[in-house]
Every structure is written in C-alpha cells, then in structure tokens.
Amino acid sequence: MTSEPSASTPEHRLRRLHERLGGIAYGGDYNPEQWPREVWQDDVRLMKQAGVNLVTLAVFSWSRLETADGVYDFGWLDEIMDLLHANGIGVDLATPDAVPPAWLIARHPDILPVLADGSTFGFGSRQHFDVSHPAYREKSLAMAEKMGERYAGHPALCMWHVNNEYGPVSYGPHADRAFREWLQDKYRSLEELNAAWSTDVWGQVSSDWSQVNAPAQPRTWSNPSRRLDFHRFTSDSMLAHYKAERDILRRHTPDVPVVTNFMRFYKNNDYWAWAAEEDAAALDIYPDPREDDAHVAAALNFDLMRSLRKGQPWLVMEQATGAVSQWSVNVSKLPGKMRLGSYQAIAQGADSILFFQWRQARGGTERFHSGMVNHAGPNTRIFREVCELGQELKGLAGITGTRSRAKAALLFDWDCWWALELGNSPRSELNYPQEVLRLYRPFFDANVTVDFVDAKSDLSQYSLLVLPATYLLSDEAAQRIEDWVAGGGRLVAGYLSGIVDPDNTIRLGGYPGALRNVLGAWSEEMHPLAGEGEAVKLSTADGGTASADYWTEHLHATTADVLASYASGRLAGAPAVTRNSFGAGTAVYLSARVDSGFLAELLAAERAAAGIRPELDAPLGVQVRRRAGNGRSYLLVLNHNDAPALVDVGAGGTDLLAGEAVAGTVELAPNGVLVLEEKPSAPAETGR
Numbered sequence: 001m002t003s004e005p006s007a008s009t010p011e012h013r014l015r016r017l018h019e020r021l022g023g024i025a026y027g028g029d030y031n032p033e034q035w036p037r038e039v040w041q042d043d044v045r046l047m048k049q050a051g052v053n054l055v056t057l058a059v060f061s062w063s064r065l066e067t068a069d070g071v072y073d074f075g076w077l078d079e080i081m082d083l084l085h086a087n088g089i090g091v092d093l094a095t096p097d098a099v100p101p102a103w104l105i106a107r108h109p110d111i112l113p114v115l116a117d118g119s120t121f122g123f124g125s126r127q128h129f130d131v132s133h134p135a136y137r138e139k140s141l142a143m144a145e146k147m148g149e150r151y152a153g154h155p156a157l158c159m160w161h162v163n164n165e166y167g168p169v170s171y172g173p174h175a176d177r178a179f180r181e182w183l184q185d186k187y188r189s190l191e192e193l194n195a196a197w198s199t200d201v202w203g204q205v206s207s208d209w210s211q212v213n214a215p216a217q218p219r220t221w222s223n224p225s226r227r228l229d230f231h232r233f234t235s236d237s238m239l240a241h242y243k244a245e246r247d248i249l250r251r252h253t254p255d256v257p258v259v260t261n262f263m264r265f266y267k268n269n270d271y272w273a274w275a276a277e278e279d280a281a282a283l284d285i286y287p288d289p290r291e292d293d294a295h296v297a298a299a300l301n302f303d304l305m306r307s308l309r310k311g312q313p314w315l316v317m318e319q320a321t322g323a324v325s326q327w328s329v330n331v332s333k334l335p336g337k338m339r340l341g342s343y344q345a346i347a348q349g350a351d352s353i354l355f356f357q358w359r360q361a362r363g364g365t366e367r368f369h370s371g372m373v374n375h376a377g378p379n380t381r382i383f384r385e386v387c388e389l390g391q392e393l394k395g396l397a398g399i400t401g402t403r404s405r406a407k408a409a410l411l412f413d414w415d416c417w418w419a420l421e422l423g424n425s426p427r428s429e430l431n432y433p434q435e436v437l438r439l440y441r442p443f444f445d446a447n448v449t450v451d452f453v454d455a456k457s458d459l460s461q462y463s464l465l466v467l468p469a470t471y472l473l474s475d476e477a478a479q480r481i482e483d484w485v486a487g488g489g490r491l492v493a494g495y496l497s498g499i500v501d502p503d504n505t506i507r508l509g510g511y512p513g514a515l516r517n518v519l520g521a522w523s524e525e526m527h528p529l530a531g532e533g534e535a536v537k538l539s540t541a542d543g544g545t546a547s548a549d550y551w552t553e554h555l556h557a558t559t560a561d562v563l564a565s566y567a568s569g570r571l572a573g574a575p576a577v578t579r580n581s582f583g584a585g586t587a588v589y590l591s592a593r594v595d596s597g598f599l600a601e602l603l604a605a606e607r608a609a610a611g612i613r614p615e616l617d618a619p620l621g622v623q624v625r626r627r628a629g630n631g632r633s634y635l636l637v638l639n640h641n642d643a644p645a646l647v648d649v650g651a652g653g654t655d656l657l658a659g660e661a662v663a664g665t666v667e668l669a670p671n672g673v674l675v676l677e678e679k680p681s682a683p684a685e686t687g688r
Helices: 010-021 037-050 075-086 102-107 134-151 173-186 190-196 224-252 271-275 294-308 337-347 381-399 414-420 432-445 475-486 513-519 596-609
Strands: 025-029 054-057 066-068 090-095 157-162 282-284 314-318 350-355 408-411 450-453 464-467 490-493 521-526 535-540 545-549 553-557 561-566 575-582 585-590 622-629 632-639 645-648 653-655 660-662 665-668 673-678
Touching: 010 025, 010 157, 025 314, 025 381, 037 075, 037 381, 054 075, 054 157, 054 350, 075 090, 090 134, 102 134, 134 224, 157 224, 173 224, 224 271, 224 414, 271 294, 282 294, 294 314, 294 337, 294 432, 294 450, 337 350, 337 381, 337 622, 337 632, 337 673, 350 381, 381 632, 381 673, 408 432, 414 432, 432 596, 464 475, 464 596, 475 490, 475 513, 475 575, 475 585, 490 513, 490 596, 513 521, 513 575, 513 585, 521 575, 545 596, 553 575, 585 596, 622 645, 632 665, 665 673
Parallel strands: 025 054, 025 350, 054 090, 090 157, 282 314, 314 350, 408 450, 408 464, 464 490, 490 585
Antiparallel strands: 521 553, 535 545, 535 561, 561 575, 575 585, 622 632, 632 673, 645 665, 653 660, 653 673
C-alpha cells in the first residue's frame, strides 16, 4: 500500500500533474512566436492527432514578453495558453531568462559572461549571462514575478520550467565579487583559505580578500584547489538563482511542480544539490545515432536521473525525433529508434516523453534540429511514429509514479569529477564519466538495476557499492564506507579512488589514502601506461589470465588476498587486484584498468556473493527493467539488437501495447518493446 503523499510534497505535485494529463506526459517544446497565427490552429489539431497532452512554452521568449525595460506584452501568450487549454493540452510554462533580450544587453553589456582568457561572449546565441550580475538577477526575477502572478490561475498551467539548461560560467568582475563572498562564507579567515589552497606552492599567498578572484587564465597552470572551489561556487550561484525564481513561482502556485532541465553528462552543475531543490529531475538527452552503444550511455544518465531524488520518477524534458544539429555530422534516428529510446527512458523511471521541438524551425541556429512535425509536414515517417507512440502511451497511465529498486550502487560525485579533471596529474586526459561508464556497463549488460549515490548518501539499503575513480573523499565519507563494509557490505573500488581530501590535497601514506584501511592494500607509485595500445598481462589466483591497459599501480597487499597479479611489464609479480575481508564485509581494489571480460566476471562474482540477481535472464543487447508500486508490477523488455531475440518472461502477464496475455518465451523484433503488467505473483521489487 502506497501512503498518501502530503499536499506540500513533490510527490503530491507530480501525482496531480499526471492525474491532470491522464498519465504519461507527452509533447515537447512549442514555439508559437516563431510562426504566424494561422499556423496555431493547425498545430493544436495535429497535437490532438498525435496524443500530445503537454507542451513547453516561452523558453526563449523574453524579448517578446518584455519588449523594452518594464514594457510587458503577454497578449500573445494569453492567446496561445487559452487555445491550448480549449483543446485539452496542458502547458509547462518557462521563465525565459536563458535569453536576456538585446535591449537589456545594450543597457548592461557587462551581463555578458567573461571567459577565462578575458574575452567576452558576444550577443547572438543563448545562455549569454553572468548569473551574478545584479541587473540580470533583478530583471529575471521580476519576469518570474510577473508570470507567476499572471498565470497562477490559468487552467492550462501544469508545470513551471525555470530558465533552460543552466550553465554559463563567467570569470568577470561580478563573478569575482560573488566568488569572494562565497569564499568568505566558506572560510573563516584568509589563513584558512591559504591553507586549503596550498598557496605556499608557487608563492600564491593572499594577504587581503581583495586579492582573491576567479581563476582566470594564467601563464601556464592554475591552482587546482582554487579551481575546485570555483567549480563549487559556479554551481551554487546558478542554483541560488534557480531557487529564487522557484520560490517566487511557488508562492503563487504552491501545487504546481517546478523544475529546470538537466543535461547529459553535464559538468558545471552538481545535480545532486540541484535535484534536492526541484520537484523532479528533468533531462535533455540526445544520444548520437552514429554510436552503436549510445543507448548504454543514455541508460547511465537515466539511472542517474532516477537516483538523484532517491528513486522518484523523473522527466524526459527534451529528446529528438530524428536528427539534431549540434554535431559535425547529424544522422537521423533509424525507424523505430525514437520509440525504443522513449520506452528505455520509461523503463528506467521516466514519467514523461517530451521532445525538442514540436514544429521544426524554418530559420535560426536549430533549423535542422528535427521536430515532431518536420519541414516536410505531417505526411512523414517521423510524424506517423510520433502519433503511434502517443496513442500507445495513453494505455500506460498506471505506470506513472511506480519505482525501481536496487541493491547495488555506483558512486557518482561532482566533486570527484571536478577534482579529477583539473589536470597536472599522472593522466591529465582522464574522463570521469567514461570511468563511471566502464564500471556501469557490466551491470547494464547483465540486466542488474543499479542506483547512483553520492559521497553523502545513506548506504544501508545496498549490499554492493562500486567506486569508479572516486578521487576525492572526505573523512566522513570514507568512514561511512568503512563502517558499511564492516557491517557486511561488499565494496569494489576502482583505481584513483580516495586520493585527495575536499581541499584537493593528497592524502599521505600511500594511495588510495582514504581507503587503505578497508582495502587492506596500498600503492607506492602510479604507473599509467603511456603507449597507444600498450597493455600488460595479468595472472589470476585461479590460474587464469587477463590483461590491463591505460592504468597500473605499484600495489602492496597488507591484509588483502591477491586475486590477480601483474605478469609482464615493470610491475611483474606485484598485486594488481585484491580482495580484503573487513569485519563482516569485503573490499576489492582494482589498481589497474583490467580488460572488460575479467571486469565482467569479477563484478558478476561480487553480485552473486551479495545476493543480487538480474531482473531476467536475457540475451546480450536485450534490456529488462521492472517498475512497481500501487499494488502493480510492470516488466519492460527492450531489444536494442538489429536481430530478433528470444526472451523467457516466465509467468508473464498482460502486454499493454498489444493488449494480450503473454507468457513463456517470446520473440522480440529488432527495436522491439514489451510492456508487461505482471501477474500478482510476480516479485514487487527489483534489483533483488
């Protein structure tokens, strides 16, 4: 039995949203201001044909809503809101401050962000603002106030969409001032700041706060602790502005969800901190159709979105029906891929399928970015697929609000990301998301649901934790992990974990400093493999062989058992992979980037020992996920292969897409999808 959510919670606001929409939100960004009014009637007719129930309005409309300082024109927006409501279509209404208008930039040219090299953004794109600029903040908050007051009672309003893809970083005078204020809040004195930043290295000691500023481009390399704090400040300052707008909108509409849209593998904002301030995590996702395994990276992002608010369903805010326009070569999705990707998001916890954009633009930067209605009009393959998907989703209303559960977790932490990629390290080209993806993929391939956690998360619900290049760990986080292992947890730590503290200073006494005790092993020296394709052989404790490339370490086992040793190269004979018994649990350390086969086998053994089994045994390339809640359980099976696949769904249930009972072995076509409402005897939780 699911408890009734409080009227003041995000869960209540989201449940109310989906009740109003009749289930899964379906639609996309709608830009009527780009089209003559005679097109609007055709738009709503086609939206109804496609099953659209929600559109996002006004994202880039500041210049049309405030035509001069303090001169507002909401007439056209009133008209389109009324038209949409009359046709049963809800509105996700955006505050348009991602695009400060030309008149505001002309009056305050220093709103434009300053790059690290001192150059200034020019006007003519978007996200062209320094969020610390007082005039930008004042005018954007005034717009939020006007919109909140005007549309609070409008029957079309279903959700608020604040700004768009927050992200501009500025190194200018306003950022300087705000950064100093942020630092003065964090550090009690300049002495404390100098110590945290190790400013005696290269003589960078500050003797007055006026000497402290944003880390603009230096002659060569810049202080990594200072740059880490600037990353934190940048995320915090943008989040503070989001919260200010959210609070205005919440005051006018306490029951309407407020979100902003996140981006795939976006580095500048700590989404753990952001998601805690939103009613739902919302993602813009654009996998590259040229990449055969783009769906795996998408899956990682989907699981991350699901995890940011502790399993709460999330929102696909943008995706493409076909081609995008931001890459050097923009390939359209093959037939069936848009549908498959949409169901993948739903399988991994999404309660909306929204696109950018409704109607493909005739001009402007994104004129070649596909729409739900493309340049050729509605008589196209893409619009037919849009309509078919919209009709299917109407039958899945019961899945909204349901969740997935996992007993395995991977740590994904923005502090680690920022610190690891600051350069001046043994491998300065290290890519944190790729390190995470490499340890995520074996779980994806095995159809084991995983959560993501950050360094502050409660680990009590998990029996297995994986640390991919968890470079930065606080003392508190390290102790939390150690206590969790001692209590019976199974830990797998990748290389470059536990190396620095929150000030980005090295932990002395041997790597990985924060985890030496629990791992029962330590490294005296890092040995990245420099040559292209260079690899070393490994010998395993059971007499097998493996290999490693890219990264190795001179490892010593103290209390740990050796699972694999280096069999060639300068470290021949030294341990490469260890497992330590610690209290009631165990801790594995990977001092090398082992080959994918060995990694998959190792993680499979750790999962089995932790009592974690797949959702369903299925061929490689067939994804299986389960969502459950409100007394119902749904099994979603997706074939990412280019060939048919046979899957045994056991007792099965009702295929909600075909409307028929399914059990036993079923054949899934390429790009095929099965959505089963399982029989009551099916397990109610996932990641079991």
